[in-house]
Amino acid sequence: MRILAIDTALGACSACVADSGGGEALARETITMERGHAEALLPLIERVIAHTPGGFPSLNRVAVVVGPGSFTGLRIGIAAARAIGLALEVPVVGVTTLSALLGPLVAGNVDRVAVAAVDARNGHVYLQALAPGGRVIVAPRLLAAREAVRLLGTSPVMIAGSGAGLLAAEASALGVSATIAPEALYADPQWVARLGALADPAQAPPKPFYLRAPDAKPQDHGALPRQ
Secondary structure, eight states: OEEEEEEOSSSEEEEEEEETTOSSOSEEEEEEOSSOHHHHHHHHHHHHHHTSTTOGGGOOEEEEEOOSSOHHHHHHHHHHHHHHHHHHTOOEEEEOHHHHHHHHHHHTTOSSEEEEEEEEETTEEEEEEEOTTSOEEEEEEEEEHHHHHHHHOSSOEEEESTTHHHHHHHHHHTTOOEEEOTTOSSOOHHHHHHHHHHSOTTTSOSOOOOSSOOSOOOOGGGOOOOO
C-alpha cells in the first residue's frame, strides 16, 4: 500500500509518500511555519508527488493529521486530504497528533512512560501517555500542565511535542524525572503514513479531533431575525 501523509496541525507543513512495508519514505518535505499553511500545502504536495515514482495514480490511501492542533491548520490539511482522496477514489484516514508523536517513542522501546504533549497555551497541554508496552495511562485530553504531571505518576517520562518543555519543567518541580525527546516538536509525516496504513477507514475518519471548543463562537443573541 502506498500512502500520502499530510500534516498541517501545528507549526509545520508536511507531506510524505511511503509504502506500508516500511523503510524510508519515497519522498518527503517539511516546512516549519506558524502561519501560511493554506498557501504552502498544495505546492508542497505537488513537489513531493513529483519525486514519487508513479505520481498520484500510484497512491492507495491518504492519511491526514486530525488534531489536536490549530483550528485553521487542521481544516486546511483535512480539506486537501479529502479532495485528493475523492479525486483518486482512495480511502482517507485520520491520525491524531498525539498518536503520531507517540509512535517513535513506543517503537524505540523507551523504558520510560511515553508522553505526547502539545502546547495548548495558557499553561495547558493536550496530553496522551502510554506505559512501556503500550498500556494507556492517560487517554487524550486537555489538562493544566501540573495536573497532567500528577496524573502521570512518579515514573520517569519521555516527552515529545510542542508542550514538552512546559511539561518537563512542571515534572522537575514535582520531582519527576523527565526527558524531552530530541527533534520531536511536530509529528513525523512518515509516522503519520505508518499509522495511516494500520488505520481502519471506518474507525478513523478524516474529521477534526479538537479536544476543546473553538474560542470564537457565533453571536446568536446579536443575530438579526430572518425575514
